[in-house]
Amino acid sequence: xxxxxxxxxSKVKIITINDNNIKxxxxxxxxxxxxxxxxxxxxxxxxxxxxxxxxxxxIGRGLAQGIVVEGVK
Numbered sequence: 001x002x003x004x005x006x007x008x009x010s011k012v013k014i015i016t017i018n019d020n021n022i023k024x025x026x027x028x029x030x031x032x033x034x035x036x037x038x039x040x041x042x043x044x045x046x047x048x049x050x051x052x053x054x055x056x057x058x059i060g061r062g063l064a065q066g067i068v069v070e071g072v073k
Contacts (some may be wrong), residue, residue, distance in 0.1 A: 037048035
């Protein structure tokens, strides 16, 4: 599934980032393949908020549609 489909409160692992232009920038802010995050919030029609420890990252819906994730227990 893609990140924009993740449910609020679920843990997800990033499998791949499909946009090679965004990948280097994503790595700089801690979004890389294999990283595990909690989907802490999804704003209606807006960004997906990811949380890892004390860090929160807002990912726009367009970018979230290009990030493939899987659920983690």
